[in-house]
Amino acid sequence: MRRVDVSLVGFGVVGKGLARLLLTRREWLQEQRGLDIRLVSVASARAGCIYAEDGLDIAGLLALAEQRRPLTELAHTQYFSSTLAGIEAFKSDILVEATGTNLRDGEPGLSHIRAALSRGQHVVTANKGPVALAGIELLQLARQNGVQLRMESTVMAGTPVLSTALEGMAGAQISAARGIVNGTTNYILSAMAEGRDYAEVLADAQARGYAEADPTADVEGYDAVAKAMILSTLLFQQPLGAEQVARTGITGVTREQVQHASEAGKRIKLIASVRRMSGGEVEARVEPVELPLIDPLAHVVGAMNALTLESETLSSVTVIGPGAGSIETGQGLLADILAIAGV
């Protein structure tokens, strides 16, 4: 039985999704893959970092979180007052970074990832900020330290688009990627296509938990911009500043425009796109686009996401799947862990 020790930073929706999967998949992973994944530490900004050399009791952790009690109540653990103190004090095989996304400076995730890679730990992250803002630097740091940095969950959660582009299509020389990479705006535009007003749909989405109380990051396209930055970094090794992505959100889209498009046999979608131009520079945009029905993206509705990859050898390949969610994002983290474990 091979063993992989994992440290988890961030125990919110995403971190708990991974923890649940590690619990429910444990037997299957041991029997089918000959792999024992142990969660040896969990850190959160609120609780600090707890560590157990022989692995934490995941069911106990989830129960404490469920009861909104501090994780430090878990028995038989060592305690560190901060995540970075924990990262410095012991060394697991893989650090999983699942703190919240911060698109201004990538912190605190960026510091966590830098520290772990520098110490020769593999890193798996669902955190968009560090990859969007410093992906090239971090990948280089990983190479220098002989470890891997994987980030499937940063675009379309666990729906495999980054591994598909980089590994499944290896050698295809992708020239462009365009897609629906934000579930909230796609939910809103899909509902507007059925004849409802923006404001009404937004309120409904907020009530259902599909949209944040402050929906700016989604509806003004900032979340999609971060994903365009990640795609440019990974597909073209071209980092982009947020200001280099031409951005228009959906707040100006009216019910009339959506219905007019429908009548013309089209669908309005918020499309993020990156394209490598002949000179090597990257053109990146986030904007509402009228798509003809022949485009597979036109039929992606609700909270589903999709990405079309254009290449010389495969014309266009489209991947459609869920773009958010606790288990869905945890799934991407698990797939990355398994890729590093090589099983």
Next chain:
Amino acid sequence: MRRVDVSLVGFGVVGKGLARLLLTRREWLQEQRGLDIRLVSVASARAGCIYAEDGLDIAGLLALAEQRRPLTELAHTQYFSSTLAGIEAFKSDILVEATGTNLRDGEPGLSHIRAALSRGQHVVTANKGPVALAGIELLQLARQNGVQLRMESTVMAGTPVLSTALEGMAGAQISAARGIVNGTTNYILSAMAEGRDYAEVLADAQARGYAEADPTADVEGYDAVAKAMILSTLLFQQPLGAEQVARTGITGVTREQVQHASEAGKRIKLIASVRRMSGGEVEARVEPVELPLIDPLAHVVGAMNALTLESETLSSVTVIGPGAGSIETGQGLLADILAIAGV
């Protein structure tokens, strides 16, 4: 610079597609991936096997094929009278099997693959027969010999569906796969949806080279059955005999049925499906199905293919892309070679 030596068996549409890619991608692979892929031998039933320890002149090979002259005219090569004699006489890193598919007994590809794996060569194959008929045995043989067997191109050519299911979605525990895996029948059904008759469309497809002179393997669903057998083998480790796949082709589908479906807001598609039942057994079918427009598969037209993978963690993930073609299939072989090379 790492070096990988490749032997190619079969120099038809698929083999030539890979050869062209190895030629046009050479510089990029060396510069971007630090990998030098050398084609050290090519074998075909007609020409026998030619070998050059330092790599064959690929441009020269393609020129000879273009002029319909025997490959043995290539200078500075060693000659073996048969593929198997060649496989026994020298050992490259990877054998690429690209001979024609034979769904009765898998030969001659099956013997080539067995021989190469037994000698400790990795194998990459685009040949459906051996994987459909003996996939479990061959994967076991690969494991016993510490080498890899990869087969991305056997389903949907180079569109990455097998790597997506097995690697990108690692740990997702796929419960079912259903899709459009035959381009000829999808081309015919798409044209019938525009109001044309089966016989007329078939004749047109034959004239354009989309359908064989004897279209039985496509229109009666045998090709899709082979792909269902491959999917069951790889996703569920459950080999199926062809007779275990319930099969209905498209020859009985009338223009009236297609139009009636359209009027009801549906599309008739030839769907191959495999599903793991609660008892562990696999239900496999190939049949025309009326799909509602909410199904992404309903919008896949012409020669494009698509596969939907159902799992607990990602609900449904759909991959749409080309399902045939020389460069498209060569692309899948190249991606498999790069995966084995680990670059």
